[in-house]
Structures are given as C-alpha cells and as structure tokens.
Amino acid sequence: DAMVIQNPRYQVTQFGKPVTLSCSQTLNHNVMYWYQQKSSQAPKLLFHYYDKDFNNEADTPDNFQSRRPNTSFCFLDIRSPGLGDAAMYLCATSRDLDSLAKNIQYFGAGTRLSVL
Amino acid sequence: AQKITQTQPGMFVQEKEAVTLDCTYDTSDPSYGLFWYKQPSSGEMIFLIYQGSYDQQNATEGRYSLNFQKARKSANLVISASQLGDSAMYFCAMREGNTGGFKTIFGAGTRLFVKA
Numbered sequence: 001d002a003m004v005i006q007n008p009r010y011q012v013t014q015f016g017k018p019v020t021l022s023c024s025q026t027l028n029h030n031v032m033y034w035y036q037q038k039s040s041q042a043p044k045l046l047f048h049y050y051d052k053d054f055n056n057e058a059d060t061p062d063n064f065q066s067r068r069p070n071t072s073f074c075f076l077d078i079r080s081p082g083l084g085d086a087a088m089y090l091c092a093t094s095r096d097l098d099s100l101a102k103n104i105q106y107f108g109a110g111t112r113l114s115v116l
Numbered sequence: 117a118q119k120i121t122q123t124q125p126g127m128f129v130q131e132k133e134a135v136t137l138d139c140t141y142d143t144s145d146p147s148y149g150l151f152w153y154k155q156p157s158s159g160e161m162i163f164l165i166y167q168g169s170y171d172q173q174n175a176t177e178g179r180y181s182l183n184f185q186k187a188r189k190s191a192n193l194v195i196s197a198s199q200l201g202d203s204a205m206y207f208c209a210m211r212e213g214n215t216g217g218f219k220t221i222f223g224a225g226t227r228l229f230v231k232a
Binding site: 045 | 147148151153158159160161162166168178211213220222223224225
C-alpha cells in the first residue's frame with residue numbers, strides 16, 4: 001500500500017490560476033518535502049517542514065507556498081502558475097533529521113502539472 | 117562545483133547481466149550519507165540503498181550493492197542479474213551531516229535500459 005500519496009496525479013491549470021497539490025503520508029514521519037522535477041533533470045528541493053517548522057530554500061520563488069495543517073498532510077500552493085512551472089512535483093517524507101540514516105526519503109508518485 | 121556527479125547519461129545492459137552505475141561526490145564534511153534512488157517512467161522515486169560515511173562495509177540490499185570507495189569519493193551502484201523491470205532513471209544523492217543544512221543533493225541521473 002502506498003505510504004506517501006499525492007493527489008491528483010495529473011493537474012492541468014491555466015496560466016495565472018492558483019493551484020494546490022496535496023500530499024498525505026501514513027508513515028508518521030516528522031519531515032515532509034516538496035521537490036520540483038523538470039524533464040530529465042534531478043529533483044530540486046523547494047522547501048521542507050520539520051514538524052511544523054517551515055524551511056524555505058533560498059532560490060524558491062515566492063509564487064510557491066506550502067501548508068502543513070497536521071503531521072499527515074502537506075500542500076503545495078502555486079499562487080500564479082507560469083509556463084515555466086510546468087513540471088513533476090514530488091512529495092517526500094523522512095523519519096527525522098537528526099541522523100543521516102533517518103533521512104532516507106520516501107516519495108509519492110508525483111503530480112504532473114501542465115500550465116496552459 | 118558539482119557535489120554529486122553521474123557521468124553516464126544512459127547505460128544499456130543485457131538482461132541477467134550485472135551493471136555498474138557510477139557516482140562520485142565532493143564534500144569536506146567527514147559525516148555524510150549516500151543514497152541511491154530509482155525512478156521508473158511512472159515517476160515515483162524509490163529508495164534503493166544507503167551508505168554512511170563511517171560504515172565499514174559496503175551496503176547491500178538484495179540485488180543492489182554499493183561499491184563505496186571513500187578515498188576516491190565514489191559510490192557506485194551495482195545491480196546484479198538485471199531484470200527488464202530495472203529499466204529506469206537512477207539518481208545518486210548525498211546529504212552532509214554537519215554542513216549543507218538539511219538538504220539532500222541529487223546527481224543528474226543515469227537512465228538504464230535493460231535489453232531482453
């Protein structure tokens with residue numbers, strides 16, 4: 001059974017129309033991550049939550065926001081999607097951050113976002 | 117400077133043969149973790165194997181083993197007895213234990229094709 005679930009798998013939105021991607025986990029992990037992955041490239045970390053503590057990467061555009069209302073759920077909000085935001089968005093979890101082994105990340109199947 | 121380098125954009129292997137995917141890394145932190153992930157065309161990143169910098173033995177997980185050569189800063193993934201289902205993108209990744217924050221850095225990936 002999937003332990004990190006992303007919905008929807010495919011999302012089409014219009015240029016400038018806000019969109020929310022969701023992620024849920026059944027692992028009870030403390031850390032949740034959002035990555036952006038463009039075609040044939042490595043995943044790029046946007047931000048992560050350590051429990052309720054939000055950590056934004058320095059180069060993540062302001063257009064991208066996130067919410068974590070509880071341990072199980074995390075949302076990625078794109079306020080005004082541009083054509084360049086079309087990508088696969090991957091959610092991941094890890095048990096903790098205090099040891100490297102606990103930083104093994106478990107990923108969802110991703111949401112592929114298209115912007116028209 | 118690139119912290120994780122995967123020099124093979126694509127690799128072909130015959131079914132049932134072994135294949136080595138190369139990964140070199142660069143860090144001055146004595147504490148670090150190395151990870152390999154598999155990403156099939158469906159998009160989900162699947163954790164394969166972990167090696168800590170202080171681990172004395174090479175990590176193994178079923179058909180996967182990590183050829184860890186610390187002095188050369190290499191962490192090659194060896195897949196024994198390749199199967200058609202091994203066709204996928206493979207990412208090498210590293211997290212530094214004392215520096216670099218909580219970020220896991222991914223290489224550019226190697227696409228593996230298994231031939232019948």
